[in-house]
Amino acid sequence: MKKQIILLDTTLRDGEQSLKFNLNTKEKIEIALALEKMGIDIIEVGFPISSPIDYQTSKELSKIIKNSKLCGLARCKKKDIDMVYKSLKKTGNFRIHIFLATSPIHIITKLKTTLNKVIEKISFMIQYARKYTDDVEFSCEDSSRTPINDLCYVVQTAINAGATTINIPDTVGYTFPQEYFNIISNLKNKVNNIDKCIISVHTHNDLGMAVGNAITAINAGARQIEGTINGIGERAGNCALEEIIMALYTRKKSMDFYTNINIHNIYYTSKLVSKICNIPISTNKAIVGSNAFSHSSGIHQDGIIKNRNTYEILNPRNIGLDKTEFNLTSKSGRAAIKYHMDLMGYKKNTYDINLLYSNFIKLADKKGQIFNYDLESLAFNSEKDNNTEYFTLKYFNVESNSDISVATIKLKCGKLSKLESATGLGVVNAIYKTIIKITNYNIKLINYILTAKSQTEESIGQVNVKIKYKKKIFNGIGFSKDIIKASVISIINCLNNIWRSNQVQKNILQINKS
Structure with missing residues (x-):
């Protein structure tokens, strides 16, 4: 019988930590609704104690999300745990996720304490959290660099105190898959009350091992995977949940596991997270990259x-x-x-x-x-048509005053030259409107990308545009040290592609007539 793998999404918490700005409440709600529709089991909505906005957003989400369980992060502190409870209590079905470091380097240099005192604190705080909910997860921060006997002791204590999920995070992405397998296997074999909890893993990608480590952990006995959409997160990011989901789906005949995910919503959710978080998806990113298929x-x-x-x-x-x-x-x-x-x-x-x-x-x-x-x-088309640049730039000038820009452009259109001006909201809009006046083409600019070809003052700007014309998409590219000129050239490049396409239709009509 196949076993379920529970998915905890931490895009709104660990994912947000990697951004250079904070997501607002509206943006978090939009992402959370997409995650819920996708079928994510548990959504980690944030770290409520960290800021008033995080607290308020968690509170709002507790009123809106109905199908996914909500989870809030807390340090081993009463006030943190209280804040998670206050922010999520409306939902009636929530999880408190507590963490504390267990590795020697963290205990000695960061916490400046001893393992025994850490264990004492873990036990007390889990029992404290159990006053609010039966669903308490404990994370042994930096567990992959924690001596295995110490880790077993911590895990056993946490389960005895009432933790129902134990997370074994590879916090700094240090571990190799076989090492991770051994850690989970040792816990399964050495901790006598391990069957009273679900083992979870939270893997980071510092050495590119996040997904591999998570899959290995599943084979060793883990039943919950924590990660983010598109693998965003601290430093090199987290385990990419879409990769875990599709790995289990694609290899379902050889892996005895399943998820409750609606896989048809993966691409939409991925694009939404990329857009809201302003993190482009790498072209060769597995599953959702533009080159993946x-x-x-x-x-x-x-x-x-x-x-x-x-x-x-x-x-x-x-x-x-x-x-x-x-x-x-x-x-x-x-x-x-x-x-x-x-x-x-x-x-x-x-x-x-x-x-x-x-x-x-x-x-x-x-x-x-x-x-x-x-x-x-x-x-x-004839060879002559294909080598013809029907539209040629002869002159341009753009003046900007605050948000208003005025573009003046002169194009050679075949044998004629045309000069027009137009006002727009920004430089590109003004250029675009002027060119429409000159050509009378009913075009729609649907994509504009500016790229610097180097980091020097003399760098050449590259502008790529996509334009829709008569239900077809046309691409244009322009290069220049002057990015405004590169913008003009890219649109003209597109116009010449449209002109050649129009010539095709004329030639086909001629062929059909004859």
């Missing part, structure tokens, strides 16, 4: 087309992501090009795949990533 190699793309399982062990739709993506680059093969042309509705007898592939390789070597509209242009 992207393929560039022609061999891989051909395999995926024939059978998804050749190069994908997860179905992106399981986590709420629309589809697999093929990055069209010079490494792509004919199969990927034909696949994209099929998706766009072009039958193979309407274009020459060999000629298209030859032109594709030339453009990919020059440009890098190729998009669908590039393929259309290569397949149906």
Whole structure:
């Protein structure tokens, strides 16, 4: 019979500790609701004693969250425990999470006390917390650097005092998986009352071992995993819960465990946390990174087309992501090009795949990533059209006064030159409005990213934009030491892609008529 792995999410507590700002109540509620919808068992809402906002937010969440159990963190101090109770008592179903360091380095240098006094304090404070709730978790801070006999003594005392969950955190991300397995196994074998509690683990990623350590701990007997969405947290971060969830789901035939998570909500929750916390998700991040379901190699793309399982062990739709993506680059093969042309509705007898592939390789070597509209242009436009920059920047000037900006731009449009000005809320908005006046294209700017190519005063700015036009997404890029000029160039680059796409439609109409 499969055993449940309980998931405690600490995004709102340990995750927030890594931010350069505090989440406000509204933001915490939004994340907590997403976690609840995702099916997280326990949400650690914060550290109520740490600030009035943390206390008030915890109190608000206790009125709103109904399905996930709420948990508050407390030091081994009465006032901390009291504050957790006061903030969460409305929910009627809450956990008090107490922690105290148990390793020699923490006891001697930080607490300036002895192990015996630490144990005495742990016992007293757990009993104190039990006045408020039967659900008390105790964390042996820095347990992975605590001598195993000392750790067994602490754990046994904590269980006798009334702790129902014992957390064995790898606080500084020091431990290797086999070492962690041995720690949990020793506790299971040496602590005579261990069956009266749930063993939990809270792993950090300082050596990149957080998820590996958590999976190893499960195999050794842990039944609760603590982590965060996207793995955010102190220093190098925490165990990424989405990775644990999908590891257990994907390897369910070989692992006798399950979670209560609605996996279809993973991607949405990940993107929400990234947006609210202002922490971008690494492109190669497991499960939720933009490259997690992207393929560039022609061999891989051909395999995926024939059978998804050749190069994908997860179905992106399981986590709420629309589809697999093929990055069209010079490494792509004919199969990927034909696949994209099929998706766009072009039958193979309407274009020459060999000629298209030859032109594709030339453009990919020059440009890098190729998009669908590039393929259309290569397949149906003349060589002259494809090499034409219909829109060319001749002059620009932008003046700003507080939030209001005025852009004046002169573009060469084919054989004509046009000059226009427009006012906008900010520089980019003013540029965007001016270009619309010049071209009469009904475009919508949906993404704008500015990147410095180096950290020096002479660094070149790179601007990437995405523009929506007639239900299609077009990409543009601009480089310049002047970031305003880079912004103008990126949008013009997009406009030329749109112009070529329009030429494609004209040429297809001509072909159909003839």
